[in-house]
Structures are given as C-alpha cells and as structure tokens.
Amino acid sequence: MTAATHKLAELDDVTVQHILGRRDRRLTFLTFAAILGVWTAVTGSGLWEPLIRPMFLPSPVAVAETFWQLLQTGYQGRSLAHHVAVSLYRFATAFLICILVGVPVGLLMGTSRRIRAVVEPPIQAIRPIPKLALLPLFLIWFGIGNLSKIIVIAAPVFPLIAISSMQAVRSVSAKKIQAAQSLGASRFTIFRRILLPASLPGIFTGIRVSISIGVTMLVGAELTATSDGIAWMALTAAEYLMTNVVLVAVLIMALLGYGLDRLFLLIETSIVHWTGKD
Amino acid sequence: MxxxxxxxxxPRHGTPPKLQVEQLSxxxxxxxxxxxxxAPFDLSVxxxxxxxxxxxxxxxxxxxxxxxxxxxxxxxxxxxxxxxxxxxxxxxRGVVFQQGALFNWMTILDNVAFGPRSTGFSQSVARQKAMELLELVGLSAFAKKYPYQLSGGMQQRVGIARALANNPxxxxxxxxxxxxxxxxxxxxxxxxxxxxxxxxxxxxxxxxxxxxxxxxxxxxxxxxxxxxxxxxxxxxxxxxxxxxxxxxxxxxxxxxxxxxxxxxxxxxxxxxxxxxx
Incomplete structure (x- = not known):
C-alpha cells in the first residue's frame, strides 16, 4: 500500500469519493488541454508555419478572435445572440413538446395493454423513416416558418422518449407492484406512487439520449428555408469557406448539447437519488 | 418434545379455518x-x-x-x-418478500406508512402508525433514511414492519x-x-x-x-x-x-x- 492510498483508507467514504472525483476531473481537464495543445501545434497560431492551412483548420486563437468579432458585429445582419436564441427556441420547443406529450403517452403505453396495442404500432412503424427525408414534406405541410423546423426536430425525438418511457414502466419490478397491491393500494395509487417514481430513471435516460439526436436534427432543420439560427450560420459560412465561423458555430452547438446533457443529469441526480442502488 | x-x-376445529386451500393446482x-x-393441494391453517x-x-x-x-x-x-x-x-394478507420489494424512492417511514395511507388513513395518522412499527422492529432512528442506506437485515425488518402496518x-x-x-x-x-x-x-x-x-x-x-x-x-x-x-x-x-x-x-x-x- 502506498502512502497515498494509506491516507485514503483513513478517510470516510464521502471524502474519498470527493478526492477521487477531483482526480477524475483533473484527468478530464488534461484531455481537453491535450486536444487544445495539438490543435495549436498543427495550426501554428501565428507563431510558426501551420501544418494545416487555416482554410481547412483555423488556429484556436483565430477561432477565438472570430468568436469575439461575431459577438460584436453579429453574422449576416443579426447578432450572434439572436442566432443562438432562435436555434435554442426551435430546439427547446420541440423538446418540451416531446417531453410533455411523449412521457405521458409512454407511461400510458406501459400501463395499459390496450393503449399500447393502439399507439405503439404506428410509432414503431414511423421510427425507421429518416426524418430528414420528410423535411420537404414538412415544409409543404407546415410552411417555411418555425413550425416545420420544430416538427422535424420533434419527429425522431418523440418516439424515442415515448418508447423509452414505456420500457421504463414495463421494467418496474413485479415485486414492488405486488407489494403495493397487498398493502391495499388502488390502481391509481400504484400508478402515482410506484410506477411513476420507479420509472423516472429510465425516463431521464431516454431524454438524455435524445438530446444529441435533437441537436443533430437542428442542423437538418436549418438546412433550408431560414435566414437565422446557429446551424444555418455554420452551413452558410461553409459555402464561403469561412471555416473559423463554421467552427465557432459547431463549438456553440457542442456546448449547447453538452450543457443540456449536464442540466438533465443534474435534475436527474437530484430527483432520482436512489437510482442503481436497489 | x-x-x-x-x-x-x-379444518381441525369445528369453525371455518383462517385459511383453507381446496384442490389447488x-x-x-x-x-x-x-x-x-x-398438484391438487389441500391445506387448512x-x-x-x-x-x-x-x-x-x-x-x-x-x-x-x-x-x-x-x-x-x-x-x-x-x-x-x-x-x-x-x-x-x-x-x-400482509406479504413479506425475499428482497428488493421496498420502495427505494420513499423514506423508511413512508415505506411503512404506505399501507395505512393506501387504506384511507391521513398522512399524519399513517406516519404515526409507521413510527410505532419502526419502534417495534428497532428502526425508529432510521425513519428518515432511504432503503439503500440500510443493511440487508434492516431492509427485511422494514419489510416486516411495512407488512404489519395494515394490521393484517x-x-x-x-x-x-x-x-x-x-x-x-x-x-x-x-x-x-x-x-x-x-x-x-x-x-x-x-x-x-x-x-x-x-x-x-x-x-x-x-x-x-x-x-x-x-x-x-x-x-x-x-x-x-x-x-x-x-x-x-x-x-x-x-x-x-x-x-x-x-x-x-x-x-x-x-x-x-x-x-x-
């Protein structure tokens, strides 16, 4: 046993977890530092001759400068904040609808075999269709406004959330339901106090998995028929080979996805503290 | 002995037994x-x-x-x-399971209070009953804890207290x-x-x-x-x-x-x- 582990052994569990967590975070930080280091090295950052030309990969410094410039002057007549806000609005509305409708639909499918028999087949049938292929159709049906964009984002997210919510209900242990039944609980009580809380961990997993799909669909949604949005910014900038603008937009989208994932993880761990501790 | x-x-007494199982298969x-x-099974308790x-x-x-x-x-x-x-x-009929039947998302107290709560008692009365039962199984100090914070033996005690809560x-x-x-x-x-x-x-x-x-x-x-x-x-x-x-x-x-x-x-x-x- 080394001196360090010896020291750890004297501490209580919470403190040990804390220290180990800090070490993990340090490693994570180092990973990002290494990526940034390699990026700086191959692009030169104005200090030496770049290995990769700026048109293909601008240096981190150039990207930071572009970001600063976009902050002040905006992009194509609109502020950077506007582009981010518009994309966030499309994404968040689609997501909120998916959660507000998809979770209850999934819960009902998981609880009632009849509802499942009615609702699940159409959802499963639609699921394999690539939703981006439906975008032209959505444009015809719902116009070139935000509605068609919200729908194309919601289209793959909704079945995912509904199906994972259904699975979450269906995987609640029979013993827990039986225990509640033998304690005199009504069907409604069992739903509200057993099935609902017990399926929360699975519901959260479904939501978090679909965040990345939602961000992907954002790019698809802003492919055509729009003149704002962060993905549109990346797409149009690419046409003019403004790689640094593309990178700023991509990084913002990455940050958006990552931030949302962390947000839901935070909500998850504070609500479903019992998960995985059966 | x-x-x-x-x-x-x-049945061994003249009266109907507590539990009678007839030709059960x-x-x-x-x-x-x-x-x-x-197989067809008969039992009288x-x-x-x-x-x-x-x-x-x-x-x-x-x-x-x-x-x-x-x-x-x-x-x-x-x-x-x-x-x-x-x-x-x-x-x-109160049921005690082998393991894993406690409600992880509820405190020990609410696990035990679940029965009385479900059979029509108010929250406060149900919790009071639960507290008495937790005392009976020696776990009143753990009322506010969650099942996963307890040892296997303690969890089974909670299971017993919970089954007793409706006084079956x-x-x-x-x-x-x-x-x-x-x-x-x-x-x-x-x-x-x-x-x-x-x-x-x-x-x-x-x-x-x-x-x-x-x-x-x-x-x-x-x-x-x-x-x-x-x-x-x-x-x-x-x-x-x-x-x-x-x-x-x-x-x-x-x-x-x-x-x-x-x-x-x-x-x-x-x-x-x-x-x-």
Whole structure:
C-alpha cells in the first residue's frame, strides 16, 4: 500500500469519493488541454508555419478572435445572440413538446395493454423513416416558418422518449407492484406512487439520449428555408469557406448539447437519488 | 418434545379455518408444453398457526404463496380466507418478500406508512402508525433514511414492519431471510417469533431451511418435488418452547433428521428433473 492510498483508507467514504472525483476531473481537464495543445501545434497560431492551412483548420486563437468579432458585429445582419436564441427556441420547443406529450403517452403505453396495442404500432412503424427525408414534406405541410423546423426536430425525438418511457414502466419490478397491491393500494395509487417514481430513471435516460439526436436534427432543420439560427450560420459560412465561423458555430452547438446533457443529469441526480442502488 | 404427524388438509376445529386451500393446482403454459407446478393441494391453517412450508427448489412453494396472496390465479381449485374466496391481493394478507420489494424512492417511514395511507388513513395518522412499527422492529432512528442506506437485515425488518402496518391477521412470508447472513438471520428469527407470540398472527412461511422451520413453526409441511403436493405434515413443539437453547437439544436434532430424510429424496428428484428438461 502506498502512502497515498494509506491516507485514503483513513478517510470516510464521502471524502474519498470527493478526492477521487477531483482526480477524475483533473484527468478530464488534461484531455481537453491535450486536444487544445495539438490543435495549436498543427495550426501554428501565428507563431510558426501551420501544418494545416487555416482554410481547412483555423488556429484556436483565430477561432477565438472570430468568436469575439461575431459577438460584436453579429453574422449576416443579426447578432450572434439572436442566432443562438432562435436555434435554442426551435430546439427547446420541440423538446418540451416531446417531453410533455411523449412521457405521458409512454407511461400510458406501459400501463395499459390496450393503449399500447393502439399507439405503439404506428410509432414503431414511423421510427425507421429518416426524418430528414420528410423535411420537404414538412415544409409543404407546415410552411417555411418555425413550425416545420420544430416538427422535424420533434419527429425522431418523440418516439424515442415515448418508447423509452414505456420500457421504463414495463421494467418496474413485479415485486414492488405486488407489494403495493397487498398493502391495499388502488390502481391509481400504484400508478402515482410506484410506477411513476420507479420509472423516472429510465425516463431521464431516454431524454438524455435524445438530446444529441435533437441537436443533430437542428442542423437538418436549418438546412433550408431560414435566414437565422446557429446551424444555418455554420452551413452558410461553409459555402464561403469561412471555416473559423463554421467552427465557432459547431463549438456553440457542442456546448449547447453538452450543457443540456449536464442540466438533465443534474435534475436527474437530484430527483432520482436512489437510482442503481436497489 | 417431538414433532408429530398431523393431517393439515381438513379444518381441525369445528369453525371455518383462517385459511383453507381446496384442490389447488397450477400449471404454467409455455411453447414447449405446460408444466404443472402444484398438484391438487389441500391445506387448512387455523388462526394463530405458524405454518412453515419446506420443499425442494421448484416444488411450487412460492406459487402456493403467490396464489394465497392473490398475485396469481390458480388453474383449478380455490383459496378461502375467513371463509371468503380470494380473488386478488388484499390488505388482509400482509406479504413479506425475499428482497428488493421496498420502495427505494420513499423514506423508511413512508415505506411503512404506505399501507395505512393506501387504506384511507391521513398522512399524519399513517406516519404515526409507521413510527410505532419502526419502534417495534428497532428502526425508529432510521425513519428518515432511504432503503439503500440500510443493511440487508434492516431492509427485511422494514419489510416486516411495512407488512404489519395494515394490521393484517395473516402474514405471508416468502423466504424473507434467505439472503441474509447467519447471525442476522438468527436475530430476525427471534424477532419474528416474539412478534408472532405477542400479536397472535397467522403466518404462512416459505423456507428451504429445516432449522428455521423447526424453530419458528407450530406446523410444518414438507412438499414433494414438482408438481408440489404434501409429502408429510407435522405439528412442532419447538416454537412455543421457552428454552433459548432449544435448537441444540437432542429432540430438535432428531426432528431435523426426520425432515431432512424426507426432503433428501425429493431434492434428488427435483435435481434430476432440472437435468432432464
């Protein structure tokens, strides 16, 4: 046993977890530092001759400068904040609808075999269709406004959330339901106090998995028929080979996805503290 | 003090028994044909009896308990509690499971209060009842904790308190201590014995431990290998003994041997059935 582990052994569990967590975070930080280091090295950052030309990969410094410039002057007549806000609005509305409708639909499918028999087949049938292929159709049906964009984002997210919510209900242990039944609980009580809380961990997993799909669909949604949005910014900038603008937009989208994932993880761990501790 | 053979198929007093099982059978269908878990099975349990069912694994002990609890319906035959047919789960029969049946998202207190809350008591009355039961099982200091913060033995105590919270006259216990270590199991056996003696509940207890059966039960049923039926039934004196060392007595050892020999043949047969599907 080394001196360090010896020291750890004297501490209580919470403190040990804390220290180990800090070490993990340090490693994570180092990973990002290494990526940034390699990026700086191959692009030169104005200090030496770049290995990769700026048109293909601008240096981190150039990207930071572009970001600063976009902050002040905006992009194509609109502020950077506007582009981010518009994309966030499309994404968040689609997501909120998916959660507000998809979770209850999934819960009902998981609880009632009849509802499942009615609702699940159409959802499963639609699921394999690539939703981006439906975008032209959505444009015809719902116009070139935000509605068609919200729908194309919601289209793959909704079945995912509904199906994972259904699975979450269906995987609640029979013993827990039986225990509640033998304690005199009504069907409604069992739903509200057993099935609902017990399926929360699975519901959260479904939501978090679909965040990345939602961000992907954002790019698809802003492919055509729009003149704002962060993905549109990346797409149009690419046409003019403004790689640094593309990178700023991509990084913002990455940050958006990552931030949302962390947000839901935070909500998850504070609500479903019992998960995985059966 | 010896275990004596007794016929537990018919009521032993003139009055209707607490639990009456009549010609109960259960088959499970599968694509490869149906498997009979329980042969037509008769059983009569009087109020205040502590009945242990021992049998080889897969003999249908748990199926029997699940049908009495109302979780499964029989293929044929019927079950009566206080003369009324069982049609589903009910608060008149408290169930204690082996493991993993506590509600992880509720505190210990709310787990135990769940029964009274579900049967119409207000939150405060339900919690008060729960607190009394937590005191009974020595866990009142842990009321605000969650199940995963407790040891396996403590969790089973919570399970017992929760089953008692509706004050059911009958308790159904499905190998509740099987997953616990020896010391914890012995302590809990003593506890359940004293709870039974104080409250005079009727208990149906499934176990594969002969020792546990002899220590706790007033009546013991030994079941055959699948399809389960009664191989032998006994009335046992040890549960009412005041001798704390009763388990090390000669009589206890003799009784253990008697049941062990009965079970051995059945266990071998059960094993062969598993090997030849």
């Amino acid at each position: 010896m275990i004596e053979p007794i016929d537990l198929r018919q 259960k088959s499970f269908g599968s694509s490869s044909g149906s498997v009979q878990a329980l 009087e109020a205040g009896d502590f009945l242990c069912v021992v049998g080889p694994s897969g003999c249908g002990k748990t199926t029997l308990l699940n049908i009495v609890a109302g979780f499964e319906s029989p293929t044929s035959g019927s079950v009566y509690v206080d003369g009324k047919p069982v049609t589903g789960p009910g608060a008149d 006259q009958m308790l159904l216990m499905d190998e509740p201590f099987a997953a616990l270590d020896q010391q914890t199991r012995e302590l809990l056996q003593e506890e359940i014995r004293s709870i039974w003696q104080r409250t005079n509940k009727t208990i149906l207890w499934i176990t594969h431990s002969i020792e546990e059966a002899l220590l706790l039960a007033t009546h013991i049923i030994v079941m055959t290998a699948r399809p389960g039926r009664t191989k032998a039934s006994f009335v046992s004196p040890f549960a009412r003994s005041s001798d704390p060392h009763v388990a090390s007595s000669m009589e206890f050892a003799a009784a253990k041997r008697t049941i062990f020999q009965l079970l051995r043949g059945e266990a071998k047969q059960a094993q062969q059935m598993e090997e030849v599907p």
